[in-house]
Structures are given as structure tokens and as C-alpha cells.
Amino acid sequence: MIAEVKDSISIKFAGDSGDGMQLTGTQFTDNTALYGNDFATFPNYPAEIRAPQGTIHGVSGFQIHFGSFEINTPGDEFDVLVAMNAAALKDSLKSLKKTGLLIVDIAGFDKKNLRLAAFDPEEDLLEESRFSDYHFIKIDISSLSKEALKEIDLDPKQKDRSKNMFVLGLLLWMYGRNLQSVEDFIETKFRKNPLLKEANLKVLRTGFYYGETAELQSYKKEIKAAKLEPGTYRNIMGNKATALGVMTAAFKANLNLFYASYPITPASDILHELAKHAKAGVQSFQAEDEIAAVCAAIGASFGGALGATGTSGPGMALKSEAINLALMLELPLLVIDVQRAGPSTGMPTKTEQSDLLFAMYGRNGESPIPIIAAHSPGNCFEAVYWACKIAIEHMTPVIFLSDGYLANGSEPWKVKDLKDLPEIQPVYLSAEDTQEEAFLPYKRNADLVRSWVQPGTKNKQHRIGGLEKELVSGNVSYSPENHQKMTDIRAEKVALIAKKLPEQTIMAGAKSGKVLVIGWGNTTGAIKSAVLELLKEAKEVAHAQINFIHPFPENLANILNSFDKILVPELNNGQLIKLLKVAFPNNKFYALNKIQGIPFKKSEIKDAILNLLG
């Protein structure tokens, strides 16, 4: 029987937070990447490490959309739902497509699980007739896994934990894959525990062969490899891409890298990644608090390293004063904000784009700071590289905005060639200035940037600080005229960066028309797929996604002026739109806001565009 060929499939793995759904998802993703499909993923899990078992709060989900053509989103709805228990079913069934495939683990629907998921424990939830809209497969995954392991000396709990491998094996079979990547992973992960290695491999293969034995061939689908631009690709998550981008920037600028951070969701993985490379020239520092982290980074920059710090919203609030110190000192500083749903502690594992105005205005005094936002997991690499470049070349703190969805989402990423990245040239003292007798720490170049003179440089001793500086000399000054001038210079210095930025591009659609959808951050996929669909219907719509928010690229005005209406979808209550309205008072902007801790659906964007098109 030949498998049906499909363009794309979206799968959701849903289970209890202890069921290993994230691992299943990431392993399926790695396999998908090696197979050559394009894909987008969306892990969605509770903040608690072991949330109340069996309840809706404890559901952990991983969604992957993969295809033989360009994939921009994890999919509004999915074609396949794997529900490991009653709570997972309750949580996710509403987004399973009609006629989609529902796979359940019978063991997760006993009376206890029904009760915990607030179903009637006496009812037969898995009765076929209830799911007549779907293709429905009931498997006693837990028992089959345990049965496969009956010869292996592990306790029942450990045996039960391998059931996610059954799911993984079955799904890989369904899409015509081989097990190589997962087997390699298991070999490495359980290198030191042969028993667990054997168990996981065994259950994985049991799942893989189950499809055959249970005659599920009719569900097999083939999704051909996607046609990607030639090059070397890898699967990458946003936080990893961010860490690699910062490392690459330090390398290109020939600087030591010092990354100081205090653990916080969802930014910690950047610290974890950088900490791995301690022996290869990356210094990471787990500070005692958020303030110490940013301050240590400033100290490192003062000494001539690339000082960087990473956090999420609550940490940004704590770092505010020190970021302003870096602004006054005019030293390079990278501040990474992996945004999450706020305010206060908010929803740590859920995504939001609501720190933009805080990044822009959340400091005392007149405090202009460049802001750069990544717009996909892979784009985190280039965007943060640019953030470092600007920090170093313009002697300024730079805020890099990522978010929970980008941080944990993944996509195929074309590995960058170092030669293709723009050079980064720190502003050291010119030969001419080195000769000068009197050293003037706040003397500036044509870009209004002062030189980076580090302790240890002979005869250039100087003192810097948070007090207002006198023009050129850098001495403390309370003169009214001087304060006006210095305030103006700091603003002008950031405004001038616009001349150095790459041009804003149009991601989809024509250069002019009726509606432009302008987004930033994680909205890329939803906007792009909505716009592409409408373009097929011959609608006059285009899409631009901006990386550089402060300052805006110089050509942005021309792009905006070429459209009648501009739609600005954001996962906040309207932040970029406020900045756009101030910068471009003559254009017509329309807001589309959502603040639910989850990304936009393609359909939501599409509806808003259609509404504007009239």
C-alpha cells in the first residue's frame, strides 16, 4: 500500500507534564529536520516542573507542523492529536481538525484520570461514537510498553516512563521515517545506564512496529522533503540561536565574551548554553541577582570585554537603573529580554510582546537606547548579532527582544558563513588621539561615538560615572547648557544608527498596495501565511516584519507611504503601533491585539486583513 502524499501535517503531542511530551516533540522535530521537511514548532508547558498530575494545569503539549513547502507556523489546528490522558484530550481536542486523527492511550482514561480532568468518572469517555468526526485509534500504550519490558529489570514506574518512546516510534513509522536519529540520541543519553538504554530502544521499536501489526497502514502519509535554498541546515531553537549569535559577534569583534545572568524563565537556556563553552573562551557568570548580573556585565565592558546580560520582564524592571548607567558611561552592553506574559510574575512559560514600551521608555530621565527584535527562532542569531554590533560600534547599551515562543520554538536554520556576516569594529583610540597629551574621554567621532579606552592603557587614566558629563572632557558637570547638549547628543547618537542599518524588506507581497501588515517578533509566521493565502486570492496585501525598532530603518517611511492602510498585529495591547504613530503621524495604522499568552493564529490575521480590505 502506497502512502498518501500530503503537503504538510501538523501534530500535537499532549500529555501530563511528567509524560515526556517535550522530549517526544523535540526528537520528532530533529528527525523531521534530517528528513528534509521545513517545519515550525510550538512547545507549550506549565511553569511547574511537576504540575498537579492528571489535571488540566499539568498538561504539557508540543506542536509541530512540517511540510514539503515553506512552513511558517505550527498550524492553527492540527491533523493529528496524541492524547496521553483525559486532561490532555480535554485541553487539545477543540483544535483537532474535523476528520483528523486522534490517538489516545487507554491507560490515561481510567477513573482517576477522568476525575482529575473533571469528567464523570463513571462515563465511557472513549466510546467510539463520541469521536465519529475523527479517525480514532485507541491503544493501551502503557500496557504495551510494560509488556515489551517484561524481561528487563526495572521498576514499574521506570517502565511506565518509557511510553513516550512508543508514541514517537509509532508516529515516525506513520510518516515513513527511520529511527536512526532517535536511536543515536538514546545511545548517548543513556550511555551510563545500559538498562534504561535498552528499555527505551525496545519501546521505541515496539511503537515503530505496532503500526504494521495493528494494520494502521491506511494512516500512513508521505510528506516529501522541502525545497530549501542550498546550504547546510540544522534545527535550531531561539535561545540557542541567541547564544550562538552573541558568541559569533564576540568572535568577529575579537573580544572576550562575558555573559552574566540570573536564572529566569524563559531566558535561562541562554545561560545554560553559554556556560557549556567555559573552556572554549566564553565566560558566563551566574550572578546573585538581576542587578548584579547587569552590573557585572558593565564591569566587564569597562575592562574591554563584550559584556552581556539576559533576562525576562521582571528582571528587566530590576536592571533598569544599571542600563541607564551604561548609557551614561557610553560603554557597550547587550541586554537580552526574552519576553513573557506580564505584568509582575505573570505567566512565566507563556509568550507575550508586552515589554516593548518598557524597553523604549522604562528608565529614569531621557534615555534613548537602541532596540532590536528577533522575528523567528533562527533569526535570533542574526538579530542578536546586529544588537552586539551596534552596542560595540556605537558604545551604547542595546536591548535585544526575543520572547518565549521564539526562545523555545524551532525551525530549520541555514548555518551562517562567518564571511557573510558584517564586520564588527570596536571604536578604539585613533593613533592621532593616542599621541595627544590630554586625554578627553568624551571626545566623539563622526557618529558621535566616544572611544573605548580600557584600564591598563598608559597615560589615559580617566574616571567615568553616572553623573552628568561635561561635553568632551567627561568631567562632572551641572551646567544647564551642558545638560541640554549632552541630552541632545545622546539622542542624536542613537538616531544616527539608522544610517548603518540594513534596509527594511517586504517579506511577502508587492511594494505598494491597499494593506500592509507590519509585525515584529514572533508574529512572523501567522502574518506571512495569512498574507500568502490572500495573495493567492489576488488581494492587495503585503507583509513586512521589522527587526530594528529603535531607531527604525530609514526606508521604513517609504514603505509605509506606499500602502493605504497599515495593520499592526501584536501580542500586547498596542505597543509598536504607538511608536509608529508618533514616528509616522500621517499614515493610517490599525491595531490587532491579542493578550492570551499564545501566538496569533493565521485565521485571526486573515480576518483582520479582510476586514481592512473591506
Added chain:
Amino acid sequence: MQIGELTAKDFASDQDLRWCPGCGDFAILKQVQTVLAKLGHSQEDTVFISGIGCSSRFPYYMNTYGMHSIHGRAAAIASGLRLTREDLNIWIVTGDGDSMSIGGNHLIHLLRRDLNVNLLLFNNEIYGLTKGQYSPTSKKDLITKSSPYGNQERAFDTLALCFGAGASFIARSIDREAKHLQEILIQTNEHEGSSFLEIYQNCHIFNDGTFQNYSDRSLQKINALFLEDGKPLVFGEHQELAIKLDGLNPKVVLKDEYSLEDLWIHDSSDRVKASILINEVDTQENFPKLFGVVYKKEKLNTRSNSPNKLSENYLLDLLKGSNSWLVK
């Protein structure tokens, strides 16, 4: 100019000093400049980092590299500099509000990590720059602008706080004793690890005379105990009193009633004795206050520090990852 040929003056910057005339800070500044010259340090390899407060103006007056940062954070900034620059001689200048109140967290963690810096705590037991509020080291019942009915809070036992945080060098001196201060500054600078030096510094505007017991020559004899390694713990108007250990309890005795070996001989490397000195002697009213190097131990070396740069091959391998694929 050869190293070692600099004078104290070479370490003075061209900035006008802006402390109140008569402030204890002047004397400390002079001794720090003298010590740096004496020890043959270069101007360019020396860095002073401060927070906010009267004492934190200090870096402006030093012809070295310096940063006058934000309130409480000097220790954190110095930590980042220390970890990336092994070659520099780094000093932190801070006050009782700066490092014991708003920056308390950074102080204890600096001491825990034992990074090689010299921390000078100018303790005047008052907020001076904000014009006279009580500080975490102010004496109980002190009347200030923010405690008009008397300070209701207990003061930090500064040395005990640092000892608890695991400091590897704990010392105290006072602005009025130039020679002592100079000697202790030298030892502070020479210690590898975080050196904590508390300097009693008189604020004659808002808290005048708070250290009179230790600065006035006749009172000092009774109230201050100047520690020296290898010497007995002796004080009193005619140096007639000594401290002796009775089991684990310190006891004031008449010196002449005991032979030298029966008295407590100071050994700054003895952790148990340091604990008794810090927790039982320094904090009790019936004992004199400690001056000198109270405790000193070899560097803890809890954090290795090897700044270097990434190699291209390492980076290229990392960018490619272990599961890449080629699209033709």
C-alpha cells in the same frame, strides 16, 4: 617614569576635592595615594570603583582608572571587571549605606566568591550625602532626621557579617590613625582574595564624635584593641589589661598577673580565635573594639578565571551542530 618612582602626588587627579572641610575622607585619600606609590603600583593598572555616597566620590580624586557607579553596585561591577581582567589592581570604595544597606547582597556574594579585590568600607554610621538619616550601622537610639525619636534598630556587627559571608581577610582601621591606616592598607592590598577593610570615618557634620572613643588618644587606650600578629591582646590606660581565653570564653585580666604564654597571642590565621574575636569580643560592650587585621586566610579560590577568546574552528563546529544536513 619607572614603576616605583611615583609619589603619592602622582596618584592625585586634577579634580577639586568636594568633601566637607574636616571630613575623615581626606585622610583616607592621602593614605591610599601614599600606599599605592609606596608599593610601586602604576596609575594605569589601578582601578577604583565606587557606588553612591560621600565616600563614593573617591575615584574622581585618584589619577587612576575609575568608575563612580550607582548606589550599592560597586561590588557587582568590580566582580565583572575582576573576572575578565586578571592584570588590574582593583579597589572598591563604599560606605555603610552603599554596601551594608542597598548593596548588601553584592557585598556578601563578593566575599563568598572571594574575588581578588580590595574593599574599603568608609563607615561613618550615617547617611551623609542625603543629609543625615540613620544607616544600618548607626548606634541604637541615635537621633537623626529619619529617627527623630531615636534609632529603633540594632546596628550590623560589620565584622561578623563579613565573617559569616566567608570573607578571607577582615580588618579595621580609623581615619585619625594615619600610620595604622597605612599599614593596614598595605596588608589589605597584599592579600589575594576579597580584602575587607572597614575604616571608621568621622562625619563631623551629621554624626560628629561617633568614634571618639577610638580616635581620642586617652579614650582610645581604654576602648580600642590594636591587634598585631604574635603579640598579646593588650589595652587599658597604661596597657595594663589583656584578654585571655578561659576555655572558649574571652576574659579581661590584669596583664601582669599572667606570664606571656598564658595570654591570648594574636594569630590572624586562626579561624576559631577569629570567630571569638569577631563574635564575642568586638560585639560586646565590656570589651574594646578591634583594630588591625582580625582574620586572614589563604585565598578560597572558589572560582577559576581564565578569560580567553573563542577559536574559529570551535565556533564553526558549534554553529553547524551535530545534526546538520546538506541541501543541494
